[in-house]
Amino acid sequence: MPPRFRIFITLLLLTFCTLHAKSDATRIEFYYGIAEGNYLIGDLKGAANGVEQMLKIDADYVPALTLKTRIKIDQGEPQVALESADHAISLEPEILEHLLLKALVLGNMNRRDDAIAVIEQVMQAAPIDGDDYRVASKLLGLLLMAEGDWDNAAETFNQIYLDNPETAAISLELASEAYLEKAGNALNQGDTSAAVDAITQALEVHQQQLGEISFKQRTALRMMRA
Known part of the structure; x- marks a missing residue:
């Protein structure tokens, strides 16, 4: 194959991959908007379907994983919610909000000691005047009340x-x-x-x-x- 044809094919493939990536990103944004909207109006089934569509495109899309966690809590499927929260944490361990979401799941599973341990981990890492610290403190107080x-x-x-x-x-x-x-x-x-x-x-x-x-x-x- 002449060199100029190889260059042309390479450029064509790169262009196709770029367009495909943009297409996937657009589809994910589209599905996320629908899923989040359904969740906000209480349509958990519709929200869950939208999340699954996103995760088929990108299994590591963190906003879909955290939304799935919240949906599964509300649907009474805490084990699935916990797995989704752990997946998000593995991808973005520095985001304390994911740990708080995990603590919420553990609280719903009546694993309050584990939930409190996660909350204390957040409080040690978060700035004392930050939102993560305040949310962690409130969640800790609510868990203590439940206890x-x-x-x-x-x-x-x-x-x-x-x-x-x-x-x-x-x-x-x-x-x-x-x-x-x-x-x-x-x-x-x-x-x-x-x-x-x-x-x-x-x-x-x-x-x-x-x-x-x-x-x-x-x-x-x-x-x-x-």
Whole structure:
């Protein structure tokens, strides 16, 4: 074959590969838009179908893997969700959001000790004033509440507020909720004194806070304690 023909064929193949890659990228973006839209409106089956189409094109497409994880959590398939989260972590181990997603899956599997270990890993790696740290702290608090460790849960939520006052409203609300859960548990066990003490703890969360929301919370909690 003459050299000029070999060069021509090589250039033609390179052009074809480039166009094919662009075509695949466009198709993936198209499927992702559909899958994410379906997920947001609650069409989990449609979202799952879109994700599978993406992964057929590129099995290592991380946005599809993380979306698949969320879908499978909602569909009650935690083992599949965990495998998808682990796959995303293996591809982008430096992205802490993937670890938080894995912790969420583990929490849904009632593997709370494992979930807490992953969250603590994130908190050690993340900047204390960053979004990953705040999300990890909130998730840790919620898991502690699920474990019935209300005091540590409330302390975790309080610490979020101390680290970043901008999150005061949600952090204080969650801390108060932890103590109210503690009070409810005490009442279920017939321990009225412990329930009153827990409500007092919830009241103290809002005691030094200004604003209408905290005022209403203090009023409601005082009425409950009475």
